[in-house]
Amino acid sequence: MIKACIFDLDGVIVDTAVYHYKAWKRLAAELGFDFTEHDNERLKGVSRMRSLEIILEIGNVIKSEAEKEELADRKNRWYVDMINQMQPNEVLPGACEFVQACRDAGIKTALGSASKNSMTILNKIGMTDLFDAIIDGNKVSKAKPDPEVFLKGAAELGVQPADCVVFEDAIAGIEAAKNADMKAVGIGEQETLKEADVVVKGLGEVSVNELNRF
C-alpha cells in the first residue's frame, strides 16, 4: 500500500538543467573548450563535484583539488544568480497539482534531490510547504545510485521503503530507488529509463488512483 511519494527536483518538478547547462558552458568557455547540450545529459542527477570532473574530462583539463573547489564554487555562483530569478510559472506541467493531490489523498510527500540549492529553488517556485520532508544535497553523503537520499526521506516520513514511490528523471536516480526497495516512476523516455516500473513524460500524466498499480 503506497503511503508516500518521493520526488526528485531537477527534471521532475522543474527544469533547472537549463541553468546548470548555461553555467557549466560558461565555465568550460573560460577554461578554453566547448560544452554541448549533448554532454549536459551526462550531468543530470549527478553531484556538483562529479559534474565538474566529467566536464574536465571532456575538456582534457587536469586541476588540483583546491582548483576544483574554486571552479565548482564559481559555477555555483552563476547558477545561483539564475535560480534566484526563478518564478512559480517554471514548475513543470502538472507537478504542483500532483503533489497537492497526493497530500489531499493522505499520501505523504518528500523531496529527494542531489542539489544543495533545493531550498532556494523550492522557495522561488512556491512549493516548499508541499513537502513533509526535504532531503537535499546538504543532507546526504552518498550520491545516487546509492539509496541514501530516498531512505532518509522514507525515515523522516516514518514510512517503510516498500510503501514509497519515487519519481525520477535520471538513470542513477531510478537505480537509487530500486536499491532502496521502492517503486520507481521514470520521468522521460522508456528507452533511457529501462529499470523504472513505469515511465511517463511528466507528473501531469500520473493520477493518485494509479499509485498502487505500479
Ligand code: G16
Ligand atoms: C540536480 C541536477 C544535477 C546537479 C545536482 C547538484 O539533481 O540534476 O545536474 O549537478 O542536482 O546540484 P547543485 O550544484 O545545485 O548542488 P536532482 O537530484 O534534483 O535531479
Ligand code: MG
Ligand atoms: Mg533529476
